[in-house]
Amino acid sequence: MSTITVGLPDGRTLEVPAGATVLDVAREIGEGLARAALAGRIAGELVDLRQPLLGDVSKLEIVTSRDPDGADVIRHSAEHVMADAVKRLFPEAQVDVGRADHSEKFQYDFKVAEPFSPEDLEKIEAQVRKIVKEKSPFAREEVSREDARALFAELGEELKLSRLDDIPEGAPITLFRHGEFVDLCRGPHVQNAKQIGAVKLLEAAGAYWRGDESNPMLQRIYGTAFATKQELQEHLERIEEAKKRDHRRVGPQLELFHLDPLSPGSPFFLPKGMVLYNGLVDFVKALYPKYGYHEVMAPQLFRADIYKTSGHYQNFHDDMFWFAGADEGEELGVKGMNCPGHCRIFSVKKRSYRELPLRLAEFSRLHRNERSGTLTGLARVRSFAQDDAHIYCEHDQVETEIHRFFEMMTEVYTALGLEGVEINLETRPEQGFIGEPADWEVGERQLEAAVRSAGYDCGVNPGEAAFYGPKIACDFRDVLGRSWTLGTLQIDMAMPGRFGLRYIGRDGQEHQPAMLHRAVLGSIERFLAVYIEHTGGDFPLWLAPVQVALLPITDRHAEYAGKVRDALEAAGIRVSLDDRSEKLGFKIREAELQKIPIMAVLGDQEQEQGTVTPRVRSDESRGGEGVSVDTFVSDLAEQVARRQVTPGSA
RNA sequence: GCCGACGUAGCUCAGCUGGUAGAGCAACGCAUUCGUAAUGCGUAGGUCGCCGGUUCGACUCCGGCCGUCGGCUCCA
Incomplete structure (x- = not known):
């Protein structure tokens, strides 16, 4: 029996029988790695664990959930599990295709009589969890075009028959199965459904068959998956955090x-x-x-x-x-x-x-x-x-x-x-x-x-x-x-x-x-x-709608603040003067929320010495030394003229 | 335009199975004169997106329309 040589990331090489699978190599390296393995990677391309190696491989990497690509494999497999769940709950649904890029989410399109309701999504998600618990193994098969056609014809998957015709003559046709579900797919997939740690269905939406407006509309379900519940949770929180910067929210x-x-x-x-x-x-x-x-x-x-x-x-x-x-x-x-x-x-x-x-x-x-x-x-x-x-x-x-x-x-x-x-x-x-x-x-x-x-x-x-x-x-x-x-x-x-x-x-x-x-x-x-x-609304000083907020500490500083405002405005600086009878902390909070790049505090000390005490959003400076009004104005004017991206302390 | 969801005070949202609305913040008034992210008290504010239907009675149920959001399509 002939053997082939497989190089590993650490420089070692293994001799394995020709036809050994990626998973076999993982087992050679260690049982723990084999259990954690999600896919292999050769020359940057992901390969399925069940893929036989027919020739020498200079470098084979085993992808686990610690690998950035691991989550892609998990999402891709979650995609199949989701389609399986839909078929179990809606046997008359026809399956179209999933998503090409699994770096963030997965999706599948279905031909169904009625669009999925939010309640349907909940049921489907529950079913997905159940299938994950079943730990059913994923299997990879290479089949002939005729066998594939016969299979999908028997299953009544007409959309699949059409997709099958897209595969060019001579290209290998592979199927992936888990439990009762089978789909035309290149993979790679996880070993068994249990490796899909946490799944969340995100939304349902209409999508035209083959992306053509003149075709009927299919129903698409989006979801995402991670190796662990914690990673999923963190992902969802990141999305929520990002939404706070949405211009439709920040703008108003x-x-x-x-x-x-x-x-x-x-x-x-x-x-x-x-x-x-x-x-x-x-x-x-x-x-x-x-x-x-x-x-x-x-x-x-x-x-x-x-x-x-x-x-x-x-x-x-x-x-x-x-x-x-x-x-x-x-x-x-x-x-x-x-x-x-x-x-x-x-x-x-x-x-x-x-x-x-x-x-x-x-x-x-x-x-x-x-x-x-x-x-x-x-x-x-x-x-x-x-x-x-x-x-x-x-x-x-x-x-x-x-x-x-x-x-x-x-x-x-x-x-x-x-x-x-x-x-x-x-x-x-x-x-x-x-x-x-x-x-x-x-x-x-x-x-x-x-x-x-x-x-x-x-x-x-x-x-x-x-x-x-x-x-x-x-x-x-x-x-x-x-x-x-x-x-x-x-x-x-x-x-x-x-x-x-x-x-x-x-x-x-x-x-x-x-x-x-x-x-x-x-x-x-x-x-x-x-x-x-x-920018999240933190515009560079030269663009900021209000460049400086003047914050007098009490009413008796308002007149001095007015003079400082006049000096700034004369230099072309956009100023707001908060002369309400509020506490300093309150005024600072408001100016912060309005993302005003520079604040200047004006109290007894500043008034006596003809200074201001700046507080600059971008550099965390708090209650430092006062600067003279002239210096403050000319520094700011200079920064504005230079269109400096980040305001330095004035 | 298509599929789905949503639409209650300026904003964020509550309002069980039908009995004509409530909070916080904002606004306004008064008091307070305060040193680096929220001072206290009070006042006012809504044709519950619009139109129609069911009902003794509709924010609540049904239909249509408008708009917004996510996706699809489109994007000179």
């Missing part, structure tokens, strides 16, 4: 904005929110001279013709706001995007290569008739503005322009202290795209190269780009882990042609310019949503 608390049912999807910005809003816009505008942008303003309303030219009329008619003009038959569209207007601006005169790159920027309010179910706080709205710009340039300037964009983006995100960007390349959709696939590939390569040379990792979302060109999306996650695109850079292969844009080149001939769409913040509204959650 800090009086930044208001969302009103009388205009769904159109936020009201309150005075403090407006300071933030303008602060962001002014910041970007201030960078425009450096990066060579010219700000323009195109109309809010256009005749339908411009959108027919741009293609938006055909592609997005239902998602725009339309109404009749004063003249018979005149159809007007409310601006939902800036690009058509900028193309018109490009065409106002004969353009020369000497003018390129021409970078046109606009902050106009845009309106899109988003479907009601998609609206989400400030993150997805019907009324918004972008720090939008379109770059018209020669084709050989595209690469430099992409680099300049990332330079600017990095400068902005750094100044704001915004971390956690995930940059993704969105590539050509399967269908409905314009232009030549070869041109798409050139653009996609240019974009990806620019991302990497700017020092970022670059993910890929295949087929996600808009029809007119490849796209870079700067994505951030909200407190619930949902991804939102802020900055974008897109190459437009349609608009220059549709609008007949031309410039006279160095060679005296007419040429069509290249066109880029780009935004650093993206929608200011969405940016604020993400930014509020990332």
Whole structure:
């Protein structure tokens, strides 16, 4: 009998018979490890414990619950147990598929006559616990396509038969069983259900069959699982903690904005929110001279013709706001995007290569008739503005322009202290795209190269780009882990042609310019949503709606406090003076809850010496030395001017 | 738009199986003049999301609509 060599993480090697399983190797290492084993890992890929090893393995790791990947295996197995529970309680339910990514939760889709109620979920969860207690072992089988088809046909699992057809010819078909339940699955899975320590079903929701709106809706159940009850509990508490930073909660608390049912999807910005809003816009505008942008303003309303030219009329008619003009038959569209207007601006005169790159920027309010179910706080709205710009340039300037964009983006995100960007390349959709696939590939390569040379990792979302060109999306996650695109850079292969844009080149001939769409913040509204959650409302000093809270200790210090306020305001600092007859502790608590970055206490001592005693939120300083009013004011003004991210002690 | 849940005072929430509403915080008033996260007392505040139905009687039960939340789809 032939043997194979298996390398272990500690450098040792084992000789085992060919065909030995991962679990056999674990047993060789130790019985305790074998009992704890959840899966194996070879070259970074998880493999099932029952997988036979047919050749030498340079490194085989045994994954237990102590391994970060262990919980993924547990969740994946909990997923099967949940489907088993559903089948036991609802035998007529048909099983579709589970989730690909088990890093946080699991899910399964079911075809059932009635949606699951919250009570159903409780019953299913109870059933899941019961199955876990049964400790039934998971079994792995490799079967032929015919056997698999016969099995699922007999079980009446029509959705599975359809999924079976997705598996490419020649690929192995594996089944996993535990108890009565069987499903098409690659694994890996736990040894037995008891290894699933703690399971919680999170919610039920509708989901279209194969993600297609024209298909019937299945019922999806989400859940999560951990090796122990304690880990599950901690996970649920972390989620609750994160929800406290939700911008929909923090925004109204800090009086930044208001969302009103009388205009769904159109936020009201309150005075403090407006300071933030303008602060962001002014910041970007201030960078425009450096990066060579010219700000323009195109109309809010256009005749339908411009959108027919741009293609938006055909592609997005239902998602725009339309109404009749004063003249018979005149159809007007409310601006939902800036690009058509900028193309018109490009065409106002004969353009020369000497003018390129021409970078046109606009902050106009845009309106899109988003479907009601998609609206989400400030993150997805019907009324918004972008720090939008379109770059018209020669084709050989595209690469430099992409680099300049990332330079600017990095400068902005750094100044704001915004971390956690995930940059993704969105590539050509399967269908409905314009232009030549070869041109798409050139653009996609240019974009990806620019991302990497700017020092970022670059993910890929295949087929996600808009029809007119490849796209870079700067994505951030909200407190619930949902991804939102802020900055974008897109190459437009349609608009220059549709609008007949031309410039006279160095060679005296007419040429069509290249066109880029780009935004650093993206929608200011969405940016604020993400930014509020990332900062928890602790904005950098230069952006904070109220920068300093003056806290006089008693009424007799109010006059002095008024003078300090005047000095700060004269230096452009945003100040609030809390002259209510409350105790200092109360005033401090309020200022803390309002996340005001700097407090200044004013009492007898300060009044006599012409000082203030600062208390800085970010550095925990409490009741330290007083500083003179002049120093206080000039230090703060200097920090604001530098747009320092974290306020130091004044 | 689709599936589900939810909607009570400015906010957070209570209100058993139908008998027309309550707390804390906030607001306002008075007292207090206070040194680094809540001073005390008092006052006011609600067409129980909207419309309709059942009932002697609806915050409570039923239906429709609107909105919000989670998910799906969409996202120029």
